[in-house]
Amino acid sequence: MYKIVILFFFISPFVNANTDFKELSKDIYIGGKVGSTLYKNSCNKESLECNDFRPSFGGFLGYKINDIFSIEGGYSDLGKVKADYIPISEYQGVAKYSAEIQGYELGIKSDYHLSNQSVLFSKVGGYYWDVEKKGDEIGFKVNEKDSGTSLMLGLGYEYLWSKKLSTRIEYQWINNVGGKNTGGSNVNLITVGIGYRFLGNDSVKPKSPLVIEKKEFKELNANHPDEMTVYFDSDSYTLSNHEVNKIHSLLEYLNSNEDVNIYIHGYTDNTHTEKYNYELSKKRAKSVSDYMLQLGIGENRFELSAFGFTNPVMSNDTENGRKANRRVEIYLIQE
Template identity: 40%
Template sequence: MNGISGGKVGWVGYADPCTDNYLLCEHSDVGGGIYSGYQLLDWLAIEGGYDNFSGPSADYFAIGDSTQLVHYESEIQGFELGLKADLALTENLILFGKGGAFFWETEKKANEPFFGSIDERDNGQSLMLGTGIDYRLGEHWSVRLEYQFFDNVGDINTGGTDVHFVGLGIDYRFSWSEETTVTGLIPLAVVSEPEAIEAKNETKVVSPLTVVVRFVTNSDELSIDFQESLHAVIERLQDHPQSKVIISGYTDNVGRAEDNQMLSEKRAEMVASVIMMQTGIELNRITVKGFGEMEPVSSNDTKEGRAENRRVVIISPKVMINTRSEVLGK
C-alpha cells in the first residue's frame, strides 16, 4: 500500500470579492496548504488536506461617515477532499486531474468608528476542481505544478467569491507494505539455478528452469547480454527433445493499456523467434503469451519497480525421463 504527504504554496486569485462601493480592493494574495493521500489504484488516489488561501481586503468609507476610511480584512481556510486521477506521459512526467469538495470557513474583520469591532464568519462547502502535472524526482520525491478552482466560497455575512489557486508543491511517497524494497540496479536477465538431474530408481528428473529478461521503456529490442542468458534454455531444449517452454511478456503501466498489451505480445514473440532460430525446435514446443500491464511484480510508482515489471519470463516445466529416454510425464 502506498501513501503520499506534501505541501504547496502559490498565488491565490479572488473573483469579484468586493462590493460596488469600495475604494481599494485586493484581488489576489499568497496561499498554501498541506495534503496527504492514499493510492487506491496505480492511476487513482484519494487526497485530502488543509488550505489557507489568505483572503481579499478592501477599503471603504466608514458607515455613517464618508470622511473616514475603514480597512476590511478577510481570511479563507478549510479542508479539501477529493479523488486524483493520473495519466503517465513519460516514465517521470504525470498529467493529473482531480475533483471533490472544499469545506471552508471565512472570516471578515474591521474596526468601524461608530459600530466598533466587526468580526463576521461563515462556513459551508464548495465544489473543487483541479489539474496539473507531477514530475517524479526519484523513488520517493515528486514536485507538482497545479491549478485549482473553488466555486463560490463565502456566504451572506462575509460575501462569496470564486477562488483560483496556482501553486507549486513537493511531496513524499511512501509504502507500508511488507514487500522488499529494491535498492540496487536491476540486472538485464535473471536466470534460475542451473537444472539439476536427479536419479531415482530408473527415472531422471529434470528440474524446472526459469529465465527473466528485462526491457527498457517502450522497447522490444534484445541486448547482447540476453544471448548469454539463453544458453541454459537452448541447451535444455536441445538435450531433452520432450521439454517445452512457456514465454510470457509483461510491461509497466506507462502509456495506454491497449498499447502495453501489444508491446507485451511483441516482446514475447521476439524472444520466441530467437529461441527457434538457435534451436530449430518445433512450434508445438513453444507457448507465447502477452499479459500487458497485468500481474506486476513490483510497484509501478517507482522507476525501479517499473523496470522490474518490463519483462519476459521463460519457463520450462519439470520433465521426467526413464533411463531408456522414454518420457514418463512432465
C-alpha cells in the same frame, strides 16, 4: 513565484530519476505547498481599494490506489483579502475590511502519465471552508463568519525526482467560497508543492536463475531443440506473430512427450527500474505460458521464473543489446 514555476518546467526533463510513477501504487504520501490566491468578485463595486491577490500555503495527504487514481485530502490557508470602503455611518474617512479564508479539501486525483517520471493530473472533490470577515467602521467593529462546502476542481503537473520525492505545480478552482454574512467569491489558487512518499515496498529483488540439470532426451527429441528464446518489443509483454509461430512449433513434440516439463525464464533490458523490470519479466513469462496453455499443454508442466534485468546476454549500452535482452527463455526438461 512565477520564476520558480518556469525554472521547474525547464530543468525537470533533464533529470533522470531512475524510478517510475507506475511503480508507486498503494503508497501513502504527504507534502506541503505555497502559492498565490486570486479571488473573483471578493470586493464589490463600492470598494475604494481591493487587494484580492494574496499569498497562500497548505499541505496534502494522499493514498495512491493504483497507477491512475489516488484519494487526496489537504488543508489550505487561502490568505487574507483586504479592502477599503466608505464608512456606513459617514461619507468621510475609510472603513478597512479584511476576510480570512481557510479550509479542508477531499477529492479523487487522476494521473495521466507523460513519461516514467512525470504526470499530468486532475482532481475533483469538495472543499470545506471557514470565512471570517472583520471591519473597522467609524464607531463600531464588524465581525462575521460563514462556513460551508464548495466544489473543488484541480489540474497540475508532477515530477518524480526519486522514489520518495516529487514536486508538483497545481491550479485549483473553488466555487463560491463565502456566504450570506461574508459575501461569496470564486477562488483561483496556484501552488508549488513538494511531496514525500512512504513506500510500502521500495525494492523487489529478483531471484537468482535456477540451475537446470539437462537430462538426455529420448530419440524422439533428436531433431528438436531443448531450449528456445522468444523476444519482445520495448516495455511490452505481448507476443508478436513471429514469436507465436516459434512457440507453436513445439506443440507436436510436447504433446508426444508428456514427461517433458517446461521451464520459462523472463528477462528485460535495463531501461526501467529494478522493481518495474522484475514485474515486466513476470508478465513476459506468463504471456508465454498462457499461450501454451491455450494450445492445450497441461498447467502442471510449467515452472515460471522472473529475473528482471539481471543476466543480460548482451550489453545494455546499445539498442541491439537491449533488444537481445528483452526475452523469455524456454527450457524443455525431461523429468
